[in-house]
Amino acid sequence: MASEQTFPSSVNPAAAPRRLLTTAVWLAVVVGVLGAIAYHARMGAVSPRIANPEVTGVPRPVEFRWGNDFPIQEMQWGTVGMMALLVAVCARAWRRHPGHPNVLMVLAATGIVWQDPIMNWAPYAVYNPQLWHWPEDWPLVKISPTVEPFVVVGYAAFYFVVPFFTSSWILRRLQAGAARDSFLWRHPLLSLGLLLFVVGFLFDAMLEIFSIQAGLYIYSQVMPWGSVFAGTTFQFPLIWESALVTVVMIPAGILCHRDDTGRTQAEKLVQKFRWLPKRPALGTFLMMFAILNVAYFMYGAGFAIIRASKLATAVACPWPFPEAKVYDPNGFYEKEGHAGPFFEGLWNGWLSAQPSGRPSMEPPADGGRCGPGRA
Numbered sequence: 001m002a003s004e005q006t007f008p009s010s011v012n013p014a015a016a017p018r019r020l021l022t023t024a025v026w027l028a029v030v031v032g033v034l035g036a037i038a039y040h041a042r043m044g045a046v047s048p049r050i051a052n053p054e055v056t057g058v059p060r061p062v063e064f065r066w067g068n069d070f071p072i073q074e075m076q077w078g079t080v081g082m083m084a085l086l087v088a089v090c091a092r093a094w095r096r097h098p099g100h101p102n103v104l105m106v107l108a109a110t111g112i113v114w115q116d117p118i119m120n121w122a123p124y125a126v127y128n129p130q131l132w133h134w135p136e137d138w139p140l141v142k143i144s145p146t147v148e149p150f151v152v153v154g155y156a157a158f159y160f161v162v163p164f165f166t167s168s169w170i171l172r173r174l175q176a177g178a179a180r181d182s183f184l185w186r187h188p189l190l191s192l193g194l195l196l197f198v199v200g201f202l203f204d205a206m207l208e209i210f211s212i213q214a215g216l217y218i219y220s221q222v223m224p225w226g227s228v229f230a231g232t233t234f235q236f237p238l239i240w241e242s243a244l245v246t247v248v249m250i251p252a253g254i255l256c257h258r259d260d261t262g263r264t265q266a267e268k269l270v271q272k273f274r275w276l277p278k279r280p281a282l283g284t285f286l287m288m289f290a291i292l293n294v295a296y297f298m299y300g301a302g303f304a305i306i307r308a309s310k311l312a313t314a315v316a317c318p319w320p321f322p323e324a325k326v327y328d329p330n331g332f333y334e335k336e337g338h339a340g341p342f343f344e345g346l347w348n349g350w351l352s353a354q355p356s357g358r359p360s361m362e363p364p365a366d367g368g369r370c371g372p373g374r375a
Contacts, residue, residue, distance in 0.1 A: 047136035065213035099281030122303035337368020
């Protein structure tokens with residue numbers, strides 16, 4: 001009688017409990033972070049630094065495109081839902097392909113959100129205080145002109161997911177109908193970069209104009225040339241903002257482009273520079289994170305030059321958030337006749353080419369464009 005031979009199982013019986021413990025730890029971290037955010041969340045102009053003591057309630061002196069009852073809270077819950085879906089998709093992709101470059105880029109693109117207060121300061125981006133936001137006087141957060149909202153956590157979708165997958169799809173379609181010796185095949189990275197610029201420019205313009213018209217935020221000062229609706233509440237620095245944001249979108253997309261070997265440009269760079277050869281996924285993430293941070297800094301530097309040169313002379317009138325003081329770092333609102341009260345915000349000295357801070361301005365004799373009864 002033949003004896004039945006048994007083989008040791010290849011499954012490590014200790015692996016399942018370890019995975020369960022790891023999952024529980026990460027779940028506890030996520031719950032803890034979300035709990036901390038919920039505990040510290042604010043809504044409205046709370047800090048005396050930005051709150052206007054002369055105003056009670058939330059009056060709106062300007063009618064937004066979709067009415068002053070635009071469902072801001074529902075929109076924010078929509079952002080929460082979008083991020084939950086993105087996390088679920090990334091978790092599934094990671095389980096199937098640990099170290100997936102696209103997941104790493106989502107993490108890197110989300111990670112650069114730490115710079116957002118600075119990137120609100122540079123282009124005079126003023127958010128609606130009624131958005132859920134961090135306490136206004138926290139370090140780093142207080143650099144933002146009014147508040148630093150939670151909705152900016154959707155950076156990954158803005159800077160990477162939509163521009164990259166849309167541009168990659170268009171590139172594949174164009175290559176399918178092109179000869180193998182065409183520009184599209186000979187220069188795929190350059191072709192993708194050009195597509196990312198066009199797609200990113202259009203995507204940003206549509207999204208930001210919609211958001212401004214809905215009253216989510218404004219650009220309190222813009223350079224008149226290259227902007228649309230200049231001098232109104234809804235002004236938008238089209239040429240400058242929609243072009244400069246692609247400085248982040250282009251490297252994010254190119255780093256995730258796969259060549260004929262199946263490797264992404266980010267993975268090839270990590271191999272070339274020998275970053276953490278024993279931890280390739282970590283090395284790839286750090287490479288992505290470093291490059292995106294530099295690119296985002298370049299975006300801010302472009303607006304910082306405009307700010308220091310005092311070329312952003314068109315102010316958004318009427319000021320749409322009277323529960324907050326008027327953000328007027330250069331005195332241009334006062335020059336246009338606005339009665340205030342004003343606050344100049346942070347980084348308004350040497351970094352704004354104003355060693356003595358905000359200058360005092362004389363209101364015009366005729367009351368000005370933003371004077372009483374006009375703003």
